[in-house]
Amino acid sequence: MSAPKRFQPPTGTRDFFPADMAVRRHVEQIWRQVALRHGFDEIDGPTFEHLELYTVKSGDEIVSELFSFRRAGGEKDYALRPEFTPTLARMVAAHGSDYPKPIRWYSIAPMFRAERPQRGRLREHIQWNCDVLGDPSPRAEVDVLAAAAHTLALLGLDPAEVRIRISHRDLVTLLLTRLGGVAEAALTPALAWLDRRLKVEPAAFRARAGELGIATEALACLDELAGAPRPARALLGPAIDALGTRFGAIADGHPALRHLREIATRLEAAGVLDWCDLDLGVVRGLAYYTGTVFEIHEASGAERAIAGGGRYDRLVELFGGPPTPAFGFAMGDVVIRLVLEDRGRLGPRESYLPRPDAFVIDLAAGAPRQDAVLMQLRRAGLHARASGRSSTNLGKLLGDAAKARARTAVIIGSEFERGEVAVKDLDRGAQQVIPLAALDGALRSILHGGAAPH
Amino acid sequence: MSAPKRFQPPTGTRDFFPADMAVRRHVEQIWRQVALRHGFDEIDGPTFEHLELYTVKSGDEIVSELFSFRRAGGEKDYALRPEFTPTLARMVAAHGSDYPKPIRWYSIAPMFRAERPQRGRLREHIQWNCDVLGDPSPRAEVDVLAAAAHTLALLGLDPAEVRIRISHRDLVTLLLTRLGGVAEAALTPALAWLDRRLKVEPAAFRARAGELGIATEALACLDELAGAPRPARALLGPAIDALGTRFGAIADGHPALRHLREIATRLEAAGVLDWCDLDLGVVRGLAYYTGTVFEIHEASGAERAIAGGGRYDRLVELFGGPPTPAFGFAMGDVVIRLVLEDRGRLGPRESYLPRPDAFVIDLAAGAPRQDAVLMQLRRAGLHARASGRSSTNLGKLLGDAAKARARTAVIIGSEFERGEVAVKDLDRGAQQVIPLAALDGALRSILHGGAAPH
Numbered sequence: 056m057s058a059p060k061r062f063q064p065p066t067g068t069r070d071f072f073p074a075d076m077a078v079r080r081h082v083e084q085i086w087r088q089v090a091l092r093h094g095f096d097e098i099d100g101p102t103f104e105h106l107e108l109y110t111v112k113s114g115d116e117i118v119s120e121l122f123s124f125r126r127a128g129g130e131k132d133y134a135l136r137p138e139f140t141p142t143l144a145r146m147v148a149a150h151g152s153d154y155p156k157p158i159r160w161y162s163i164a165p166m167f168r169a170e171r172p173q174r175g176r177l178r179e180h181i182q183w184n185c186d187v188l189g190d191p192s193p194r195a196e197v198d199v200l201a202a203a204a205h206t207l208a209l210l211g212l213d214p215a216e217v218r219i220r221i222s223h224r225d226l227v228t229l230l231l232t233r234l235g236g237v238a239e240a241a242l243t244p245a246l247a248w249l250d251r252r253l254k255v256e257p258a259a260f261r262a263r264a265g266e267l268g269i270a271t272e273a274l275a276c277l278d279e280l281a282g283a284p285r286p287a288r289a290l291l292g293p294a295i296d297a298l299g300t301r302f303g304a305i306a307d308g309h310p311a312l313r314h315l316r317e318i319a320t321r322l323e324a325a326g327v328l329d330w331c332d333l334d335l336g337v338v339r340g341l342a343y344y345t346g347t348v349f350e351i352h353e354a355s356g357a358e359r360a361i362a363g364g365g366r367y368d369r370l371v372e373l374f375g376g377p378p379t380p381a382f383g384f385a386m387g388d389v390v391i392r393l394v395l396e397d398r399g400r401l402g403p404r405e406s407y408l409p410r411p412d413a414f415v416i417d418l419a420a421g422a423p424r425q426d427a428v429l430m431q432l433r434r435a436g437l438h439a440r441a442s443g444r445s446s447t448n449l450g451k452l453l454g455d456a457a458k459a460r461a462r463t464a465v466i467i468g469s470e471f472e473r474g475e476v477a478v479k480d481l482d483r484g485a486q487q488v489i490p491l492a493a494l495d496g497a498l499r500s501i502l503h504g505g506a507a508p509h
Numbered sequence: 510m511s512a513p514k515r516f517q518p519p520t521g522t523r524d525f526f527p528a529d530m531a532v533r534r535h536v537e538q539i540w541r542q543v544a545l546r547h548g549f550d551e552i553d554g555p556t557f558e559h560l561e562l563y564t565v566k567s568g569d570e571i572v573s574e575l576f577s578f579r580r581a582g583g584e585k586d587y588a589l590r591p592e593f594t595p596t597l598a599r600m601v602a603a604h605g606s607d608y609p610k611p612i613r614w615y616s617i618a619p620m621f622r623a624e625r626p627q628r629g630r631l632r633e634h635i636q637w638n639c640d641v642l643g644d645p646s647p648r649a650e651v652d653v654l655a656a657a658a659h660t661l662a663l664l665g666l667d668p669a670e671v672r673i674r675i676s677h678r679d680l681v682t683l684l685l686t687r688l689g690g691v692a693e694a695a696l697t698p699a700l701a702w703l704d705r706r707l708k709v710e711p712a713a714f715r716a717r718a719g720e721l722g723i724a725t726e727a728l729a730c731l732d733e734l735a736g737a738p739r740p741a742r743a744l745l746g747p748a749i750d751a752l753g754t755r756f757g758a759i760a761d762g763h764p765a766l767r768h769l770r771e772i773a774t775r776l777e778a779a780g781v782l783d784w785c786d787l788d789l790g791v792v793r794g795l796a797y798y799t800g801t802v803f804e805i806h807e808a809s810g811a812e813r814a815i816a817g818g819g820r821y822d823r824l825v826e827l828f829g830g831p832p833t834p835a836f837g838f839a840m841g842d843v844v845i846r847l848v849l850e851d852r853g854r855l856g857p858r859e860s861y862l863p864r865p866d867a868f869v870i871d872l873a874a875g876a877p878r879q880d881a882v883l884m885q886l887r888r889a890g891l892h893a894r895a896s897g898r899s900s901t902n903l904g905k906l907l908g909d910a911a912k913a914r915a916r917t918a919v920i921i922g923s924e925f926e927r928g929e930v931a932v933k934d935l936d937r938g939a940q941q942v943i944p945l946a947a948l949d950g951a952l953r954s955i956l957h958g959g960a961a962p963h
Contacts, residue, residue: 061829062562062599065587068555070600072607073614076551091863092887094894097530101522101633102556102619103576103589108516122557122587124578133519133576135557145516146524155912157897160527165556179555190897194876201884324877325884375515409545422648423778430655430779433546440548443611443644458609 067171067178077407079181082388082395083163085209086183093202095161095185100142102165106132108141111373120168122178135167139184139385140343140367141374147188148376156189159198166387175359175390186383188371193317195366195382196347197325200318203351203362203384204327210391211400217361220334221287221318221349224365225311226298227335233305235273243342245269249277250338276302281336288328290319297333314347343367347382353394361394362386405460412437412502414461414481416452418468420445428467428476428491435495439465456481463501465494521625521632531861533635536842536849537617539663540637547656549615549639554596556619560586562595565827574622576632589621593638593839594797594821595828601642602830610643613652620841629813629844640837642825647771649820649836650801651779654772657805657816657838658781664845665854671815674788675741675772675803678819679765680752681789687759689727697796699723703731704792730756735790742782744773751787768801797821801836807848815848816840859914866891866956868915868935870906872922874899882921882930882945889949893919910935917955919948 064070071079090097106123123134136142139162151158166182185202187195200219207217227249231237237245245267252260264274279299289296294312295303306312315333322328339348348365352358364384371379395401413432417425425441432439442455449466456464466477470488478494479486480501489497518524525533544551560577577588590596593616605612620636639656641649654673661671681703685691691699699721706714718728733753743750748766749757760766769787776782793802802819806812818838825833849855867886871879879895886893896909903920910918920931924942932948933940934955943951 061603062559064555064599065557065559068557070555070596070603071553072600072604073550073552076553079553080551089887092890092892094865094892096527096862097534098527099525099530099533101518101524102621103519103522103633105516105519122578124576142524145518146526149515149524150526155897155909167556179557197880201880201887205884205887321877321880325880327884408550411548423775426651426655426775426779430659430781433543433655433659436546438546438548443609455609 065178069177069179074404074408077409078392078401078404079388081407082210082391083181083183085206086161086163086386089202089206089209090161090183090185093159093185093198093205095159095202097162098143098146098160099162099164100136100139100146103133103135104142104145106134108145109134109137120170122167122169136164137168138166138341139164139182140186140341140370140383143184143186143188143383144367144370144374144376144381147371147379147381148374151188151371151376151379157195157198158188159186160188161185175393177389181388182385183387184383184385186381188379188381188383190382191368191380193314193321195380196318197321197327199364199382199384200322200331200349201325201327203386204330206386207330207351210395212394212398214330216354216398217330217351217394218284218354219287219331219349219351220284220337221315221331221347222333222335222337223311223315223347224338224344225346226306226309226315227338229306229309229311230273230276230302230335231269234270234276234302235268236270237268237273241268246338247340247342249336250340252277252281252336252338277335281334284332284334284336286329287315287319287322287331287333290316290333291323298335311346318347339363339365343370343373345369349384351386353397357397358393359390361390408460409438411440411459411461413439413463413465413498414456414459415439415441415465416449416456416467417441418447418449418466420447421467424467424471428465428494431491432465432495432498437495437498453479453481463498465498519632523631523633528858528862531863532846532855532858533842535861536664536845537635537637539660540615540617540840543656543660543663544615544637544639547613547639547652547659549613549656551616552597552600552614553616553618554590554593554600557587557589558596558599560588562599563588563591574624576621576623590618591622592620592795593618593636594640594795594824594837597638597640597642597837598821598824598828598830598835601825601833601835602828605642605825605830605833611649611652612642613640614642615639629847631843635842636839637841638837638839640835642833642835642837644836645822645834647768647775649834650772651775653818653836653838654776654785654803655779655781657840658784660840661784661805664849666848666852668784670808670852671784671805671848672738672808673741673785673803673805674738674791675769675785675801676787676789676791677765677769677801678792678798679800680760680763680769681792683760683763683765684727684730684756684789685723688724688730688756689722690724691722691727695722700792701794701796703790704794706731706735706790706792731790735788738786738788738790740783741769741773741776741785741787744770744787745777752789765800772801793817793819797824797827799823803838805840807851811851812847813844815844862914863892865894865913865915866917867893867952868906868910868913868918869893869895870903870910870918870920871895872901872903872920874901875921878921878925882919882948885945886919886949886952891949891952907933907935917952919952 121134162184187198294307337350344365345368346366350360351362366382368380429439442452464479474491475488478489575588616638641652748761791804798819799822800820804814805816820836822834883893896906918933928945932943
């Protein structure tokens with residue numbers, strides 16, 4: 056044994072102590088609740104995959120971010136999953152035919168990136184994925200976007216604070232080819248560069264865009280359309296209202312615009328349209344996106360994207376499955392928490408810890424009877440705790456109960472001889488003596504007005 | 510793009526499709542429920558740690574099982590966590606002083622082993638850890654063992670089917686030194702070899718035990734004590750009833766025996782003692798264990814250990830923290846599921862999937878009104894789904910509702926013009942027409958007799 060030393064968690068990873076963990080669970084619980092209400096089924100896959108699952112299909116952005124490794128003894132290379140979509144597409148390629156379409160699945164699991172940590176971007180984060188597979192129609196987009204908007208609302212945010220920015224790769228491509236003069240063969244690097252638009256200096260952006268053959272007119276049009284995104288409600292009107300005079304005339308009647316219009320009509324019916332902007336500045340970096348893409352941003356532009364997603368109609372096929380249109384999105388736990396903190400939407404961290412239903416106090420040193428009462432309450436489904444100290448001082452022990460934020464105290468005193476204990480309602484102060492046999496029911500009455508415990 | 514190919518998950522890892530995931534959540538939910546009721550707070554740490562966190566303190570068994578890797582660019586080596594205890598001890602060493610003692614924490618998270626997969630032992634599994642830190646008294650053991658027994662009961666098992674086998678390293682050491690003639694310096698390899706007792710051929714076991722200097726008398730005594738474990742209730746009586754004539758006389762009055770006796774007394778008060786055996790054949794392989802150790806096994810010996818744990822009173826200090834007695838255990842999701850399957854304690858996998866509260870059916874092709882009703886129900890907290898097909902055939906759509914195991918169908922038909930829909934109770938068959946404004950309440954009445962939704 057060497058001399059004692061302090062160990063640190065790896066750079067860019069987090070220790071979740073109880074109050075922090077409770078806040079994480081608060082966010083995850085809302086994700087889970089929305090997924091359940093919206094009819095998504097939960098799935099999961101391995102935390103690491105064969106490296107080639109990522110090298111076969113992703114843009115360079117993903118590949119350079121991988122934690123990859125080889126098993127001692129040397130088999131194939133593995134990588135910690137940087138995102139969930141390849142795992143999902145692999146699973147659907149293998150067994151999607153066993154399920155009626157559309158498939159609507161979600162997962163909540165850790166993802167990993169090997170790059171240098173930055174604000175809002177860690178090496179390990181928890182990510183929620185929601186996907187609809189097997190549906191080429193706008194319903195897939197509506198299913199996912201409605202769930203996203205519902206989540207933002209349950210987190211306490213409103214449409215003035217966060218915006219769902221919707222775009223379509225075919226419209227951006229149309230803009231690049233018709234206004235920008237970009238040749239078919241140069242489209243992939245041009246789209247990838249557009250995704251960097253707000254991440255590099257404007258002068259550097261224009262210089263490289265010029266090298267890629269993107270005409271100035273297209274960049275000016277993009278600045279106009281993306282600089283001040285229009286509310287997606289504009290999609291319900293004429294094309295020039297949504298896309299401006301120049302590009303509106305070109306895009307009018309295009310299938311991608313019709314697709315976005317149907318999405319807008321259905322989002323309006325679902326009461327979700329007011330969360331959404333049309334923003335052709337959104338391109339998404341991943342190579343596999345094929346149609347509608349979107350990002351969720353804090354309205355003022357603070358912080359990184361809260362969530363992002365899009366159509367990936369060819370990915371399942373690439374992994375050996377049948378042609379399967381697909382649309383999905385992912386939200387990580389890091390940026391949304393920064394936004395909620397920025398906006399003061401989180402209470403004190405401790406307030407997210409579950410409150411004990413009962414705090415058991417024994418006024419005599421008599422561990423076994425305290426153990427028996429604790430176990431009786433726990434078997435009855437109640438959250439029961441006791442003090443860590445061996446004190447029999449009622450005042451000190453009630454102090455411990457208050458520190459634990461317990462809702463009631465169950466006091467084992469002289470009445471225990473005749474099978475009774477005292478119960479104190481710590482929120483309201485009332486105290487009563489209750490037969491042990493009736494204890495669970497009496498506590499339920501105090502806690503829930505007679506209903507079953509949470 | 511190469512030709513489409515099918516990808517497989519890495520050997521020894523699992524894809525969780527919805528029904529499998531629902532069974533996993535069923536088990537995890539019971540873990541979580543027990544931890545909550547028993548007053549443990551949830552924590553988590555990084556999925557990977559610095560490799561040295563494991564090399565500094567673990568027995569060789571752990572180190573040979575690691576998936577380790579180095580970041581491209583070359584920092585320190587990392588390893589996927591093979592177990593949670595080192596992370597926990599690191600966290601307590603760094604910040605344990607911020608929390609009143611005893612600390613009672615749990616976590617549910619994936620763990621990784623690089624060895625060849627076997628039945629009950631995969632390369633990635635989900636593990637529940639429960640630990641009490643800062644309490645040297647038997648209360649720590651009782652807190653953890655009571656939670657373990659409660660979990661087994663909630664999973665549908667009883668004490669005739671699974672046994673908690675309790676041991677104490679000091680008693681095994683006493684047996685090795687006093688009956689076995691093993692010298693102090695040879696204790697560590699001798700203990701490690703005892704842990705292999707049931708995993709190697711008896712002849713090979715005896716041969717190597719002889720080389721380690723363990724006298725035949727000790728092995729015979731061990732066979733007698735471990736071959737047919739005594740109910741832990743024997744600890745309430747004389748030492749010779751618990752440990753046999755020869756070893757009972759030696760161990761009588763030993764602090765380890767007194768410690769086990771107090772545990773037994775308190776487990777009896779908590780109504781948990783009948784789950785437990787005294788079994789000195791349990792040693793546990795990890796080098797950091799210091800006192801009480803235990804394993805949970807299927808009673809007939811089928812399958813690997815369901816869970817295991819023990820005292821590790823020096824680990825927090827080794828990681829640079831203050832001296833901190835500690836006791837904890839871990840249960841993985843793989844073996845417990847095999848035992849539940851062996852015993853027929855799991856229903857059909859699909860029965861664990863959440864049932865939709867409402868299945869929305871539109872008798873006219875009218876997506877927006879269906880979207881509006883779906884969103885109304887989801888905003889009201891209900892789990893609402895719709896068919897994936899564009900059919901308007903009521904019979905077919907009711908068939909889809911039945912396949913989805915929905916509890917009610919909400920039918921949008923001609924009454925929608927006057928703001929009404931039909932609601933059919935799919936479990937009982939009754940149907941009624943309800944104003945849209947009263948729909949949530951009407952569904953709640955059908956689903957929960959008027960109470961709030963789950």
